[in-house]
Amino acid sequence: MRRVRILVFVGVCALLVTGCGAANSIVNPKGSEAKSIAGIWWVAFGLATFVYVVVSGLIIYAITRGHRKGARTSGLRENSFIWVGGVIVPVLILAVIAVLTVQTTASLRAASPDELHIDVTGKLWWWGVRYPASGIVTANELHLPAGQPVDIHLTSDNVVHSFWVPQLAGKEDVIPGQPNDLRFTAKTVGTYIGECAEFCGLQHAHMGFRVVVQTPADFGRWVARRQIAPSEPVSDEAAKGATIFDAQACAGCHTIRGTSANGKVGPDLTDFGSRPTIGAGALENNQQNLEKWIRDAPAIKPGTAMPSFRSLSEGDIAAITAYLESLK
Ligand code: CUA
Secondary structure, three states, X not given: OHHXXXXXXXXXXXXHHHHHOOOOOOOOOOEHHHHHHHHHHHHHHHHHHXXXXXXXXXXXXXXXXXXXXXXXXXXXXXXXXXXXXXXXXXHHHHHHHHHHHHHHHHHHOOOOXXXXXXXXXXXXXXXXXXXXXXXXXXXXXXXXXXXXXXXXXXXXXXXXXXXXXXXXXXXXXXXXOEOEEEEEEEOOOEEEEEEEOOOOOOOHHXXXXXXXXXXXXXXXXXXXHHHXXXXXXXXXXXXXXXXXXXXXXXXXXXXXXXXXXXXXXXXOOOOHHHOOEEOOOOEEOOHHHHHHHHHHHHHHOOOOOOOOOOOOOHHHHHHXXXXXXXXX
């Protein structure tokens, strides 16, 4: 029985340790700010491990040495043990962590003159993304050039959310009426997973986003591509979908640049076909899932502002799907 327990304990520890190297972890940083946060994490982990080992050792020692009858203890030694172990060492450890934390936190906020500004708005439950300099508007996906400092300007018009990309920066609250700025520099090209890290209602778990870090040249190409409005639908089906999209409620809630659809309730769909997920991570973006989503979004993401369109015919839903998937 005891052996089984030990094996389970070792197994759990191994899982925890391997989890540390995984993607989307703060101890696998890919940016300068994330690196300094990971540094503090390791110092705190090291100190905590030291305390754990020393205290466990003392407990084991106290248990195993047993009662020694008649053994006299020296009051002086007990006193100094309490002073050193109970006061001086904890104060030193906490002081080290406090100084490091304050120092790092202060350095995280520094603005830089060449930073790229991006406005991010927390919605129920998705992320609005806007690049003020180029006028690009998208949703649930940020593109960043590697090596350039960014300033993510965070606002909300509903409840409190929290913007968190563990591999790139710390968490920053997204508060109605209190804009916050999160500054960081992504160093390594790749796609990073972001989460809402503050409970914000029914679909808090489906408020994911992605940060795509590109080489500056690739980022430039992405900006140039995104500044061009989508071309006219090429297939007949997509053209039919565009007409239905405009005639139905869709255009009242969503914007598609270059068309008369200019709703502001739901995400901008100008580049919808290039996004990997539907509904801020609720579904993978493919034709089948998009049809399901249009037919009955509230069944997939209860609480979403997107209504169900069960009254539309299968053919109409397929046409809208073809149109939206063509927007790249
Ligand atoms: Cu938004 Cu949790």
